[in-house]
Amino acid sequence: MKRALVLLCAALLLLAAAKKAPRFNASLPTVGTRFGTLPLGKGRAQTEAACYACHSADLLLQQRLTEKQWTAAVEKMIRWGAEVKDADKPVVIAYLAKNFGPENKFVPRKTRPIGY
Ligand code: HEC
Known part of the structure; x- marks a missing residue:
């Protein structure tokens, strides 16, 4: 009985969530999704070794940081x-x-809203 109630509540929550689904282009x-790779150059191998444990290249490709800001970002990641x-x-x-x-x-790429 308790289980049936929990399932019913879950189903209702799902329905409510589905109603609020944002409009988006389903082909996005x-x-x-992994789009890019790091450009060739001195330090690429070390950067991949240091950062690919948690990120793809895309997170790095979109940044616009000064050397000072990169130093802080790398220290933070460490x-x-x-x-x-x-x-x-x-x-x-x-x-x-x-x-x-x-x-x-x-130029950032468009993707679907998170979760869709
Ligand atoms: C142990 C896992 C881990 C590794 C390895 C890692 N990061 Fe991160 N990084 C994170 C997390 C967690 C976030 C915050 C969530 C997010 O934005 O994806 C993050 C976010 C970022 C961001 C977004 C801005 C910010 O500061 O939140 C940048 C830029 C970044 N990392 C750069 C790097 C670089 C450069 C390296 C390699 C030197 C690296 N990361 C390695 C875990 C990691």
């Missing part, structure tokens, strides 16, 4: 668990700053 890719050898840090930061600085011309 889902969030999390605090969050990224494994970057001390010896690799300067080359990773230089690579990110060179390729994904304020002049970055990346």
